[in-house]
Amino acid sequence: MERIQHKLALLPDSPGCYLMKNKEGTIIYVGKAKVLKNRVRSYFTGSHDGKTQLLVSEIRDFEYIVTGSNMEALILECNLIKEHHPRFNILLKDDKTFPYIKITNEPHPRLEVTRRVLKDKAKYFGPYPNAYAAQQTKKLLDRMYPLRKCNVIPKEVCLYYHIGQCLAPCVQEVAKETYESMTQEITSFLSGGHEEIKKELQRKMHEAAEELQFERAKELRDQIINIDALMEKQKITVNDAKDRDVFGYAVDKGWMCVQILYMRQGKMIERHASVFPFYGDAYGDFMSYVTQYYSDNPALPQEILLPEQPEDQDDPASIDAPTALQEWLGVKTLVPQRGLKRQMTKMAEENARVSLDEKFRLIERDEERTSKAAENLGKAIGLESVSRIEAFDNSNIQGTNPVSAMVVFIDGKPAKKEYRKYKVKTVQGPDDYETMREVIRRRYERVLKENLPRPDLIVVDGGKGQISAATDVLENELALFIPVCGLVKDAKHKTAQLMAFDPPEPVYLPRDSQEFYLLQRIQDEVHRFAISFHREQRAKSMVTSRLDAIPGIGEKRRKALLKHFGSLKKIKEASVEDFRPLSIGEKLAHEIINALRDEDSPEES
Known part of the structure; x- marks a missing residue:
């Protein structure tokens, strides 16, 4: 720690990036700052929420790199994250997996679905988060436009020529104007001009029918049906017909979801969601994701729309990331405050929240994994098995109407018939430790007296003080030796850290693990149960006092x-x-x- 204090004193008032290291010297977090001195020092002074505290607890050294501007810091952070893959950073694992549809820059052009965007003067359209949609779109275009299909031009015609899907440049000359006309129509189609193409196909279909070419008319009708099916997902239309990427994000239970809405020619054609655990500042980590997403990607939209930074995450030492992103990409980057564009970012944020909720519901429904989570939780704190968990939470407002509640989880699932409520009798004022002592005493005196099932693990809401109070009553007053652990919350009252062992110390559980999510469910449930009981008692108290x-x-x-x-x-x-x-x-x-x-x-x- 003395070494760190010396290095902190030497930090400059400059923008740049910092690299946090653990005791093995491994880089565990990379960040950027407008003023390195202020940002890096903030990790080692004052209190932090649970997520940041977990990161800080592992820091044993740091390095920093000064940059000439905020933009350079943004790019450097992106490159360092991609190089070192730090455990506490958001890592964009799928930025190279999105497929694009490509019109090759060749004398006889072809249509391809590719995952590599090169600076080869070809035309790229996308990205398509849904690879199946990209393949289906190419198949539709292959039937509509007879560009060559072969990678290498053969010496004689192939089947594609005979079924009308190739002009056979292998055996006959094709005018340059013919290719230009087709590529223009394909470009229009892939850029959102589906209606114009559809009208032209309808005209050709009617002509074919009038000339009694019914097979050709049926083929054209099928193509129109395929276009309608392809465009069924469109939800929003903007009159200016610009290509936009619209971003939104949501956070809950230590997880983040980033949602991207792809708008081409003013129409929303696709969307993509990424869900992952995060440990740093939510908005800063979100902007790191956006930066990684656009790195090495020349297929840029005309405009990028970002959500605004929440007021409670406004760090004066952080850089102006949207401005730096615009400077780096050369693409207009907006944080809309009102109007249709603000509605679009709101829509992206709402979709992100829905994706997170779906993830949590799916986890809860997976009973086998939930049961396994309880077993793995026991192993993490040195227990052979954890079947029955009893969790406690206290609730009061400035010491009034103090109550406590207990919930029971068996094999990772709530046993609501065994929930219990407690009116606190002996404690005056907001004394969380004494409240915990009273409730633990009352609960386990009854367990002993009535020979009720004993839990494998007791979970209390709080850290070392609450654990010590519960353990003291159990061991010294009741001679019960039941393991007790504590759940520490962050500034937003969300589960942040597990405390266990004797003396209590932090237990690291990956934020994307079933064990961590089980603890979150337990803490949320006991808090909900305690709060509802407290409100009930408070309401009764108000009624009583007014009548009295x-x-x-x-x-x-x-x-x-x-x-x-x-x-x-x-x-x-x-x-x-x-x-x-x-x-x-x-x-x-x-x-x-x-x-x-x-x-x-x-x-x-």
Whole structure:
């Protein structure tokens, strides 16, 4: 650490990239900054959320490279990530796998589906995230336009000539104008001009039918049907007919999804989603993904639309990535604030959220993997098997109405009939440790007394303090030796880190593992259960206190009123006559109604 402090003092006030290393000297994270001194120092000062803390806990050294501009830092970061593949960076694994449709630059051009975009003066169209769609589009174009199909021109005609899909340049001269006309139509089609091509095919179909060429008319009809099927996915149309890539992203449970909408000639023709775990700043990692996506890719759109940076992720030491990206690519890069373009980025963001939700639902439905996750979680913390897990969470607002809740997971699945709620009895004020001690004591005294099933693992919400409080009660008061682990949350109240062992220390679980996702589900479920119970108790407390404040209403009458009317709202809406069955006179009934109507009903926070 002393070595790091010396290096921190030497950091310059310049833009550049930094490389974080672990104890083996392996590069585990690469980042960029507008001011290296501010950005790198921030890792070693103050508190961090759980994701960053996991990264910081492994840093033993760092290097930095000064650049002349923000743009150079952006490009350098991209190249360093591709070279070193750091574990905590987003790695774009599929940037070279998207297929393109290519019209070759040859005297006798061909159509190809390729995954390599070269600077060979050919025309490229795409990318097509769906490889099947690219192949089907090429097949359709092969039937519509008789460009040559052979890689090497043969000495005699082949089958393609006989079925009308080749002009046979091997045996006859084909005019240059013929190829130019076909390539222009193909270019129009692949750039979004499907309607014009479709109208021309319809004209030819009617001509063929009038000339009694029914087979030819049927072929043309089938081509029109294929075009309609191909264009069925289009959702958005923009009048200016520009080629755009529209980006959006969403994050949840330590995962990120980046969604790209491909708009060609003003029409959305395709979309692609990438889902992966992330550890750094969400917007910074998203921009790293975008930069990697465009590296070594000359097939650029006319315009790139990006979502705006969230206010809570506005780091003054970070670079202006959209501006740097525009400078590097030479492509207009916008962060729209309003209008149709903002709707487009919103659509990309919404699609990203849907993709994340689908991923999590699929994980939950995979029962076999969920069961295996519980088993692997046990191995990670040194247990032979973990079948039954009991998890606890406390809830209070500034110490009022303190409650706790317990949920049970068996073989990785929630056992809701065994959930329990606890009103905290002995603790005054917001004391999380003492609340944990009381609830653990009450739960496991009952387990011993009634010989209930004992858990293989107890999970508490919190770190070393909560683990120590629970362990102390279990071992020193109840002589129970059940492993206890803690789940530490980040600044956004999401699962960030597992603490276990004696003394407690962080346990690394890959963010894309089933074990980590199981812990997230457990923590989310117990927090939801505790919060719902706390709100219920708080609402009852508010009702009770408001009725108690009315002269002439004691505990007995309060209970009778709530039982008869069912809620505070119905009491407030009642007439004087409605109180007679409770033997409440006209004067007191008026006082009750007026007291409740004088102020609005309290809202839950």
